Each structure stands twice: as structure tokens, then as C-alpha cells.
Amino acid sequence: MDFIPVNEPRLDGNEERYLVECVRSGWISSEGPFVARLEEGLARRMGRRHAVAVCNGSAALDAAVAALRLGPGDEVILPAHTIISCAAAIVRAGATPVLADCDPDTWNVTVEAVAARITPRTRAIMAVHIFGLPSPMQGLLALAERHGLVVIEDAAQAIGQTCNGRPCGGLGDLSCLSFYPNKHVTTGEGGMLLTDDDGLAERCRSLRNLCFQKRRFVHEELGWNFRMSNLQAAVGVAQLERLDAALVRKREMGALYRRLLAGAPGIQLPLARTADAENVYWVFGVVLDDAVPFDAEEAMARLGKAGVGTRPFFWPLHEQPVLRRLGLFAGERHPVSERIARRGFYLPGGLGTTDAQIEAAAAQLRHLLETA
Incomplete structure (x- = not known):
């Protein structure tokens, strides 16, 4: 048998048809209609009011930390066992990552480990679902409520998963997805922020688009070009269908x-x-x-x-x-x-x-x- 790769995505649905539609229509940038279709589809799937598409999952984490205005003097608790993107977003914002160990059976962070790391400087918990099982969100959300903390939910590895019957990606104050080729929905590269908060959603949309104001090319704040292209979103819409x-x-x-x-x-x-x-x-x-x-x-x-x-x-x-x-x-x-x-x-x-x-x-x- 030939070499068995660790991951091979499936692209045998409507991906090609939707990509051809993008090319023929000329809509290949972030202004195209598939971006809105993907946002609306995932918002429905996760039971959220808002979904904001970005260019990758790491960008989603950066935007989430910035949207919540986390910065110097703030501590964010996250798993010791996770991808560096989670810590990088916190560090780049000037905040301090604080680590909690994971459970030896689920490989997810434990509520007890997070609780032990809370200090007067703690502002947020970053909950990351690992390898197909969700983090103990019921306990983490209760802990956050008791201490007045916000929750960033990294559901990159849990698209379609649930926790106590609720969709992963629908549980945090801000939730983040990744659409890398090994995810359940892929756009090649891509990501998404999801929230029920109107203000947070608007801030995320601004941050992903250079923080344009009402007058174009006038900026009160620095953002990023984190936009997802219509081509990426077309693949994602086809993937979400399956x-x-x-x-x-x-x-x-x-x-x-x-x-x-x-x-x-x-x-x-x-x-x-x-x-x-x-x-x-x-x-x-x-x-x-x-x-x-x-x-x-x-x-x-x-x-x-x-x-x-x-x-x-x-x-x-x-x-x-x-x-x-x-x-x-x-x-x-x-x-x-x-x-x-x-x-x-x-x-x-x-x-x-x-x-x-x-x-x-x-x-x-x-x-x-x-x-x-």
C-alpha cells in the first residue's frame, strides 16, 4: 500500500461548482456572496446571532483577544496542552497567559486546574476543545460567571460537536473556529468568530477590516486585514452542506x-x-x-x-x-x-x-x- 497520509480532506461535493461560480461571476474577494452564506450557515448551526469570517483560525484568536480589549495587566487562563496560536494571541495583545494542566484521560483542561490559577488579575478563560472531546464547559462557564470573567472558546477541533447538548462554538462570549484542511469544515485556510453580543460582533468586523471608519481611509484604531475571500468561503459553504x-x-x-x-x-x-x-x-x-x-x-x-x-x-x-x-x-x-x-x-x-x-x-x- 502507498504511504498513508495523516490527513486527506474530502472535496467531492459542490466545492468545484461553487468555485467555478466565483470565477465566472468575478467575485473572488471578500466582497463576494459566499462569505455571507458561510457566516449565516455557521451562525445557524452554532445557534449564534453573529458569525464573522476571517482568514484563518489564528486570526480569529487574535481578533477575539483584541475585541475583548484584553491587554497589559490582564491574565488569561488557558490549557498548557494546546497549539501555540492560543498563547500567541494573548502575548501579542500584551496580556499574560496563565497555564492550567489537562486531564490524563480526556486531554482537556480541568475545571479544578483553571480554578487554582485564578487571581485578582484574571480577566478571561480560553477554553480549547482538544482532539474530539469538548472541554468541561458547564463547569468553566459557571466558574467564569462566579468570578466575572469572559470566556473565549476555541472550537477549532470541535466543529459539529456538542457539549451537554449545546453546539461547541456556541458557548463562549466569543468563540473561534478554524477551517484548516484537517478540520471537519475546511476552506483551505480560514476561520470564524461567533458571538451573541452585537457590540462584540461589530468590533470583530471592524478589526478584521483594518478598522475602517465611516469615512474610508480614516482610522481611529489599528486593525488587520483578516478578511476571508469569496473563493475560500465557497469551499466552506460546500463543506458545511456535508x-x-x-x-x-x-x-x-x-x-x-x-x-x-x-x-x-x-x-x-x-x-x-x-x-x-x-x-x-x-x-x-x-x-x-x-x-x-x-x-x-x-x-x-x-x-x-x-x-x-x-x-x-x-x-x-x-x-x-x-x-x-x-x-x-x-x-x-x-x-x-x-x-x-x-x-x-x-x-x-x-x-x-x-x-x-x-x-x-x-x-x-x-x-x-x-x-x-
């Missing part, structure tokens, strides 16, 4: 991996469900037991030689060299995040991945573990 089918397929893939890897020695499989949600398996992650005589890096190298693509778990934010050079997180330890970064990785599982590829990837992993 989101429910994508979620069914993701759960089928997760169930197949679980069946094929049941009883395999030396690994922790992802939880199939929690009290809040059934896993949607954005990726199928595994964590090597401590008794396995090699780490995730070595396992991924061996699987790569056997034709199986993989990706590591996120490296802990408190161990990121760029953040340490800024004087952040000196002496901090977050043991669960540290361990899963060194022992965790995920297997091929894009929407274009076939059952045969999953079977081959699982067989190679079993062989690796059984001969360790």
Missing part, C-alpha cells in the same frame, strides 16, 4: 480504530465518550504507556518507515522556547501535558482516509507494540 455526514464518518473511523486496536499492549486509546459528549474523533490519538521502551517520536519514525503518517500531540506551552525567552512560565511544571507531549501521537484520520488505510495503519501500530 457536515452531518462528516461527523458520522468520523465516528465510524473512530469505532473502527477502537475495534482494531482493542487489547493492543502498551497504549491508551481516546475515550469514546464523557458525561458531556460522545467523541467525534477529530483525530484518533494514542498515548504510549510508560513501560513501552520508546517515546512517541521514535514510534512515529518507525511508523513512517512502514508507510504510516502520524503527528505528535501539542508541545506544552510552558516548554516552548519562544515563550520561555519572553520570561514566561519559569519553573512551571504541568506533568500531564508534559507526559502526553512525549508519549502521544495521532494516526491517519482525515475524511478522505479509507477503511483499508485505517486497517493498515492499525496493523502497523499493533506490530510495533507487540514487538517492542
Whole structure:
């Protein structure tokens, strides 16, 4: 079998037809109608009043932090185990990221860990849904309400997922999505902000468009060009049309991996469900037991030689060299995040991945573990 990539998107719906429509109409910029269609469709799906399309998920996080006017002297609590984009948005705004460790089974932050990091300077919680299971939003939202904090919800990995029956992406004061090719809805690159607050929505729209005022080219504030093009949005509209089918397929893939890897020695499989949600398996992650005589890096190298693509778990934010050079997180330890970064990785599982590829990837992993 040929090399199995860790992700292959599916683009076999109306993507081509909508792109051709963009080209023939000449509407390829952010002014085109597909941008509004994507915003309206996702706002409905997430149960939000407003959706604001941007050029990528990191831009959504930057705009969210800026829209909430977080800055110097403000602390924002976020998971130690997440992508650096989350911390970068906070740092670029001049605010201070404060880290909380994750649960060893769900790989999401815990309410207790967040509560322990609250100080008089805390202004916000950034809740990030990790790898297909949602963060414990009911507890985090209650904690935020008790302490008068705002919640930024990063639902990039949870498009279509729910938490206690409510749509992920519909839970924060501001919620952020990413449409990178490995997401359940992709536009190639792209992102979205969602909120029920009219003022926040208007501020996000201004920030993504250079903060134009009523008189064009007159600016009272610095924003960004974070606009999404009509071409990107056209792909996203086609993808959103098939989101429910994508979620069914993701759960089928997760169930197949679980069946094929049941009883395999030396690994922790992802939880199939929690009290809040059934896993949607954005990726199928595994964590090597401590008794396995090699780490995730070595396992991924061996699987790569056997034709199986993989990706590591996120490296802990408190161990990121760029953040340490800024004087952040000196002496901090977050043991669960540290361990899963060194022992965790995920297997091929894009929407274009076939059952045969999953079977081959699982067989190679079993062989690796059984001969360790």
C-alpha cells in the first residue's frame, strides 16, 4: 500500500461548482456572496446571532483577544496542552497567559486546574476543545460567571460537536473556529468568530477590516486585514452542506480504530465518550504507556518507515522556547501535558482516509507494540 497520509480532506461535493461560480461571476474577494452564506450557515448551526469570517483560525484568536480589549495587566487562563496560536494571541495583545494542566484521560483542561490559577488579575478563560472531546464547559462557564470573567472558546477541533447538548462554538462570549484542511469544515485556510453580543460582533468586523471608519481611509484604531475571500468561503459553504455526514464518518473511523486496536499492549486509546459528549474523533490519538521502551517520536519514525503518517500531540506551552525567552512560565511544571507531549501521537484520520488505510495503519501500530 502507498504511504498513508495523516490527513486527506474530502472535496467531492459542490466545492468545484461553487468555485467555478466565483470565477465566472468575478467575485473572488471578500466582497463576494459566499462569505455571507458561510457566516449565516455557521451562525445557524452554532445557534449564534453573529458569525464573522476571517482568514484563518489564528486570526480569529487574535481578533477575539483584541475585541475583548484584553491587554497589559490582564491574565488569561488557558490549557498548557494546546497549539501555540492560543498563547500567541494573548502575548501579542500584551496580556499574560496563565497555564492550567489537562486531564490524563480526556486531554482537556480541568475545571479544578483553571480554578487554582485564578487571581485578582484574571480577566478571561480560553477554553480549547482538544482532539474530539469538548472541554468541561458547564463547569468553566459557571466558574467564569462566579468570578466575572469572559470566556473565549476555541472550537477549532470541535466543529459539529456538542457539549451537554449545546453546539461547541456556541458557548463562549466569543468563540473561534478554524477551517484548516484537517478540520471537519475546511476552506483551505480560514476561520470564524461567533458571538451573541452585537457590540462584540461589530468590533470583530471592524478589526478584521483594518478598522475602517465611516469615512474610508480614516482610522481611529489599528486593525488587520483578516478578511476571508469569496473563493475560500465557497469551499466552506460546500463543506458545511456535508457536515452531518462528516461527523458520522468520523465516528465510524473512530469505532473502527477502537475495534482494531482493542487489547493492543502498551497504549491508551481516546475515550469514546464523557458525561458531556460522545467523541467525534477529530483525530484518533494514542498515548504510549510508560513501560513501552520508546517515546512517541521514535514510534512515529518507525511508523513512517512502514508507510504510516502520524503527528505528535501539542508541545506544552510552558516548554516552548519562544515563550520561555519572553520570561514566561519559569519553573512551571504541568506533568500531564508534559507526559502526553512525549508519549502521544495521532494516526491517519482525515475524511478522505479509507477503511483499508485505517486497517493498515492499525496493523502497523499493533506490530510495533507487540514487538517492542
